[in-house]
Amino acid sequence: MMIIGRALARRGYGFLANREYFSNIVGRHSYIHLRVKSDEYPRSLTYPVDLLVAMDAETIFMHFEDVSNRGFIVCDNASLHKTLEEAPSIEDITRERIKKRCNELGLDCSVESILKYLAEKKKASLISLQYEKIIRELFDKYKIDPRQLSRYLSGIVFSAFAVLLALDEDSLRYALSLHFKERAQIVEQNMDLYRIVVREMGGYKGALMLAPPRINQKKTMFVTGNDIVAIAKIVAGVRYQSYYPITPAADESVLLERYSFIEDENIGPLLVLQTEDEIAAITSAIGASLTGARSSTSTSGPGFDLMVEGLSWAGMNEVPVVITYYQRGGPSTGQPTRGSQSDLFNAIFAGHGEFARVVLSSGDHLEAFYDTILAFNLAEEFQVPVIHLLDKFLANSTATVSLPRLDEIKISRGAIVREAKEYKRFSLASLVSPRAFLGTRGVVMWYTGDEHDEYGHIVEDPENRIAMYSKRIEKMSLIKDRVPSEQKIGIYGDRNPDYMFVGWGSVKNTVLEAIDVLRGRGIRAKYLNIKMLWPFPEREFVEAAENVPADRMIVVEHSYGANIAKLIEMNTGISIEKSIVKFTGRPLTLKEVIEGFELIESGKEKKVVCRYGA
Known part of the structure; x- marks a missing residue:
């Protein structure tokens, strides 16, 4: 994926890919679902696919119904006679589901019968390659260690892809050289592998040739969601x-660890510490923040659960710390390598007692970049913990995106005390007390998990309790008043819509593309992208939803409960009953949003549960 993506980005194509994999170490089905466009950055993935490149028989069984009419299938000749029973790593329940579907279609559960079906019913083109022969030819030339030969199977996959799209050798060499830095021999081996595949595929070169690219590759980044957040933290x-x-x-x-070893005045000093557990992760980040360092920790649901006591301590002591929270399938260990948006309430309400916090969400890679920097600014301006809520779909999606505008970046560290004769860390003179760093010359302060007075000393007096408790919580109103509306909510689409979609996080671009499709059918729609989940922007939401009846609103979310609808009702009184939800752990696709909308519009469904993806 990375090689193909970099080669396409080099040419000026837009690229979006999602990586799906089981939570075991090796042996279960993994795949890449990608989309390429010549004139813009792809916003969503969809089915059916025009090309299926299979490394094994299991891939054919898992994805044969995903192939489009007149699509292409590339597979290993050795897989043709394999049966479903000869794919041992398929889970039993999945095997039975595939067997049932084959029986419905009159197939005998073999790769050969499936490919014949695709050729007859969908006019699909089959390209059968002898994978072992191709690898053997490479082995004979370079005398590769036989234990390493299986690694070159992925080279056949990207080579077949490159042949069908007619990618030039220069772009491939560029991508390989980036991927295998300072390993020139491996680059040459893979280039030779590509040439062998070109020869074996004969007249198929350019069969899926794209339109000429129209994206300026010099102003493009090729990043995963994890990458863009790490880069933003460095910028922040x-x-x-x-x-x-x-x-x-x-x-x-x-990725941050790699940058921590680079000596550059624009980057460091940067310390990245792998701790013994998530409790140590949050408490060490809090400690670093108290010394004046911009500090953060990253985790997902199970790890966040362990951080909650530390989160409460940060709330009590008004510590600016950022938690980057990547959601995955739960509860418990759930689906460790699959995505979800079901941790919404966990991020907003986790912790004992009441205290101010900010919860931000990001809908795409560029939003994640700017929101990461915003998270640190808000944490320090208001002296609160900030949770940046992302998910696996964004984290593991690789995309070409336009370069961020660094000239638009502003860093705000809030009120900082450099010296003081008499310092009150928790002064009641304002909701946000001036902050001094531990170690500031001549400044004394106290921190404790208990209720305290303005200096930080433990005090249980009821009048003091009212003053301190109120001070912390009333920051929420201050945040609502001071944060600009565009940082709280995004409004896209038609001003006078027939329907309004509502969501947050990684469903954003899929919904936006669905709105474009619906517009072509004469249906006007808009999308409210809720960026600041807490404190909830009720005023902005009500204004944006004005003149749209609640029965024309549709929530889109990766969860069972369409939880954002509950949050909206809790804060605004507006009850949204219609939803398009997905909780299989696989990403929501354009096709699913369109089909879900059609069911809701027809009156057949109020809640559509989506299920595409192997």
């Missing part, structure tokens, strides 16, 4: 990042 001036390895958050910290 983060000096301390803690983490305990957990999917899908860990890749962000891994």
Whole structure:
């Protein structure tokens, strides 16, 4: 995926890909679902697909119904005679589902019968390659260690893709050279592998040729969601990042670790610490923040659960710390490598007692970049913990995106005390007390988990309790008043819509593309993208939803409960009953949103549950 994506980006094509994989170490079905466009950055994935490149028979069984009319299938000749029973890594329940579907279609559950069906019913083109022969030819030339040969199977996949799209050798070499830095021999081996596949595929070169690219590749980034957040943290001036390895958050910290070794005045100093657990991760980030370092930690649901006591401590002590929270399938360990948006209430309400916090969400890679920086600004301006709520879909999606506008970036660190004769860390003179860093010369302060007075000393007096407790919570009103509306909610589409979609996070671009499709059918729609989930922007929501009846509103979310609808009703009184939801752990697709809308518009459904994806 990375090689093909970089080669396409080099040419000036828009690229979007999602990586799906099981939570075991090796042996279960993994796949990449991608989309390429010549004139714009793709916003969503969809089915059916024009090309299916299969490394094994299991891929054919899992995805044969995803192939479009007149699509292409590339597979290993050795897989043709395999049966469903010879794909041992398919889960039993999935095997039975595939067997039932084959019986419905009159197929005998073999790769050969499925491919014949696709050729007859969908006019699909089959390209059968002898994978072993191709790898053997490469082995004979370079005398590759036989234990490494299986690694070159992926080279056949990207080579077949490149042949069908007629990618030039220069772009491929560029992508391979980036991927295999300082390993020139591996680059040459893969280039030779590509040439062998070109020869074997004969007249299929350019069979799926794209229109000429129209995107300026010099103003394009090729990044995952984890990457863009890590890059944004560097731009924001983060000096301390803690983490305990957990999917899908860990890749962000891994990239930051690489930058922590670079000596550059624009980057460092940056300390990235892998802690013994998530409790240590949040508490060490809090400690770093108290010394004045911009600090953060990254995790997902199970890790966040362990951080909650530390989160409450940060709330009591008005500590500006950022938690980057990548949602995955739950509850418990749930689906460790699949996505979800079901942790909404966990992020907003986790913790004992009441205290101010901010919860932000991001709908795409660029939003994630700007929102990451915003998270640190808000944390320090208002001295509250900020939770940046993302998900696996964004984290593991690789995309070409336009370069962020660094000239638009503003860093705000809030009120900082450099010296003081008599310092009150929790002064009641204002809702946000001037902050001094631990170690500031001549400044003394106290921190405790207990209720305290203005200096930080433990005090249980009821009048003091009322004053301190109110001060912390009333920051929420201050945040609502001071944060600009455009940082709270995004409004897209028609001003006078027939329907209004409502959502947050990674469903954004899928819904926006669906709105474009519906507009072509004469249906006007708009989308409210809720960016600040807490404190909830009720005024902005009510204004944006004005003149749209509640029965014309549709929530879109990766959850069972369409939880954003409950949050909206809690804060505005507006009850939204219609929803398009998905909780299989696979990403929502354009096709699903369109089909879901059609069912709701026809009156057949109020709640549509989507299920595309293997």
